[in-house]
Amino acid sequence: MNKSYKLFTINPGSTSTKIALFENDKLIFSSNVSHDAAKLKEFPQISDQFDYRKETILALLAQKNISLEGIDAFVGRGGGLVGLKGGTYTINDILLHHARIGFTVKHPAALGSQLAYDFSQTYGGVSFVVNPPDVDEMELVARVSGLDDAARESRSHPLNQKEVGIRYAAEIGKRYEDLNLVISHIGGGVSVTAHRKGRMVDTTDVINGDGPMAPTRAGAIPANAIVKMCYSGKFTEKQMYDRITKTGGLVDHLGTSDVREILARINSGDEYAKVVYDAMIYQICKYIGAYATVLKGEVDAVILTGGIANDRYLVEKVTDMVEYIAPVKVTAGEFEMEALASGALRVLTGQEEAKIYTGVPVWNGSYK
Numbered sequence: 001m002n003k004s005y006k007l008f009t010i011n012p013g014s015t016s017t018k019i020a021l022f023e024n025d026k027l028i029f030s031s032n033v034s035h036d037a038a039k040l041k042e043f044p045q046i047s048d049q050f051d052y053r054k055e056t057i058l059a060l061l062a063q064k065n066i067s068l069e070g071i072d073a074f075v076g077r078g079g080g081l082v083g084l085k086g087g088t089y090t091i092n093d094i095l096l097h098h099a100r101i102g103f104t105v106k107h108p109a110a111l112g113s114q115l116a117y118d119f120s121q122t123y124g125g126v127s128f129v130v131n132p133p134d135v136d137e138m139e140l141v142a143r144v145s146g147l148d149d150a151a152r153e154s155r156s157h158p159l160n161q162k163e164v165g166i167r168y169a170a171e172i173g174k175r176y177e178d179l180n181l182v183i184s185h186i187g188g189g190v191s192v193t194a195h196r197k198g199r200m201v202d203t204t205d206v207i208n209g210d211g212p213m214a215p216t217r218a219g220a221i222p223a224n225a226i227v228k229m230c231y232s233g234k235f236t237e238k239q240m241y242d243r244i245t246k247t248g249g250l251v252d253h254l255g256t257s258d259v260r261e262i263l264a265r266i267n268s269g270d271e272y273a274k275v276v277y278d279a280m281i282y283q284i285c286k287y288i289g290a291y292a293t294v295l296k297g298e299v300d301a302v303i304l305t306g307g308i309a310n311d312r313y314l315v316e317k318v319t320d321m322v323e324y325i326a327p328v329k330v331t332a333g334e335f336e337m338e339a340l341a342s343g344a345l346r347v348l349t350g351q352e353e354a355k356i357y358t359g360v361p362v363w364n365g366s367y368k
Contacts, residue, residue, distance in 0.1 A: 005348050006070060008119065009340040010057075011077040012111040015040060017053055021066065022341040030337065033060050046107070047100045050114055057115070068123040073348060075340040076112025078132030080105055082361035083154065086135045086162055086200065088343040088354050091117045091127040095357040105155075105207070109133060128354065130343030131159045135200065136362050142202040142294075144367060151365070155207035156191035157306075158200060163339035164305045164331040165195055179300045182291045182325070184284055186314070187306035187334065188257060190214040192287040194294040202294045204287060209244045212283035215257035215308070218248030219283065250276065259308050281314055285321040292325045299326035307333060 004023055011018040015037045020030035033056055035049075043049045061068065068074075080102040081095065089095060091113050097103075099110040113129045120127035135158035143151045161183045162176070169176040177198035184192045190212045193203035204211025209226075213219035221244075230240055243252065251257050253276040254265075265273040292299050302322055308314060309332035319328045346352040 003349075005072045005345060007073050007075060007341045007344050008068060008071045008116075009075045009337045010112045010115045010119075011336055011340065012053065012108040012115070014108055017057060017111075017115075018337060019057060019060075020337040020341070022338075022345075024345060025338070025342060027338075029064065029066060031060060031064075033057055046102060046110065047114065049108070050111060050118075053111060054115060054118065068119055071119070071123055071125045073125050073344040074116035074119045074123075074127045075344045076114070076116035076127070076129050077109040077159070077336070077340065078113045078129030079107045079109035079134065081132055081134040081357065082359060083136030083363055084132075084134055084357065085355065085362060086131050086137060086158060086198075088128050088130045088347045088352060089132075089357045090354045091120075091129060092357055094359040095129070098357075098359060104134060107133070128344050128347065130340050131162050133158065135162075137199040137201060138203065138363075139201045140363075140367065143363065152210070153205050153208060154200065154203055155205045156193050156200070156203040157185035157187075157189070157206070159336050159339045160185055160305060160334050161191070161193055161195070161200070163335045163342065164303055166342070167331065167335075168301060168303055168329055180295045180298050181301055181303055182288050182295065182299055183303040183305065184288060184318075185306040186214075186284065186304060186308040188214065188216050190217070190219070190280075190284060190306075192284065192291055194291040196295055202291060207245065212287055213249040213280050215250045215259065215280075216246055216248065218244045218252065250280065259311055263311065263313065278317070281317045282321075285318055288318070288322045289325065292322075297325070301329045302326050303329045303331060305331045305333070305335075309333070 007022040009020045015035050017033045019033060021028045035056055040049055080099045096117055099113045102110055116127040136154040138154045145152050165181050165183060166176045169179055181195040183195055189206040191204050191206045192211060193200050211219050229235055254262060254273055262273050262277055288302055302325060309330055315330055347354045
């Protein structure tokens with residue numbers, strides 16, 4: 001690579017914002033900037049947090065004597081957008097507007113594009129989002145559920161999944177677009193996705209209660225059981241949403257989402273903890289098998305990623321159940337900041353062309 005590019009990546013979470021500075025693909029600086037949770041609650045809307053988060057980030061950078069002058073690209077996580085194809089998108093007016101209002105989903109990740117754009121206006125350089133949570137490459141047949149007005153949605157971990165897919169392809173001397181992969185992100189949420197020749201053609205929905213149970217999420221639950229709970233008078237609407245998306249899974253069964261704690265309990269003889277943890281692993285394996293059928297069994301690799309993929313016990317059990325499908329590759333951890341930087345770098349070096357966000361979803365909601 002002849003030119004050296006400086007890239008600043010921004011990934012806002014619920015109570016913190018991850019930032020990182022790269023020179024090409026080399027990490028120069030990173031930090032997880034903490035925000036006062038009580039202060040964040042003072043803001044009626046997520047976008048109202050913009051100035052506070054920006055000031056906190058700039059204060060930390062000043063403390064570390066890091067300047068944003070001369071940055072070639074500011075890259076945000078993105079979110080709140082309509083369904084779109086995967087790739088790197090230039091932040092334009094319509095993308096910025098949708099992020100500010102949370103057009104589809106209201107999540108702090110949408111602040112990433114707002115901060116990236118603002119910094120680029122102040123310090124120069126271009127601004128991008130890379131494979132935001134709104135990536136939707138599902139085939140039409142995969143969208144159909146058993147109810148006409150309840151379509152399946154693509155809500156998984158596209159940023160990290162596509163990054164590990166690209167990395168695996170590079171390792172074996174191929175392109176991500178030439179491979180068929182089943183990739184499972186195993187973290188606080190668990191997603192399993194069929195990647196066909198560079199497209200996420202079907203995936204479990206980690207937002208709306210689909211797929212395997214996870215440390216904090218219930219996963220797929222028999223519908224009648226949910227209906228009974230909703231009309232039992234025991235739970236408010238918010239409490240039901242929380243049980244499905246925040247306090248379900250391992251938390252509901254065992255009171256914790258910390259896998260290290262659960263493994264310690266298993267090692268000390270807690271049989272219930274073992275049954276529940278094994279059940280989560282079992283469900284992950286079932287979905288890996290299901291998505292292998294989406295690819296007609298033509299799977300180049302099964303890739304395990306996310307923080308919990310560091311657990312040897314889980315990896316061994318998953319490998320035992322699914323290695324008949326394809327070789328199992330473990331790329332443990334999360335590579336979101338690296339993925340943001342590499343997506344921008346591919347555009348800056350001419351390997352990819354930046355996509356234009358139109359605000360028009362890739363699927364119009366009709367099966368016809």
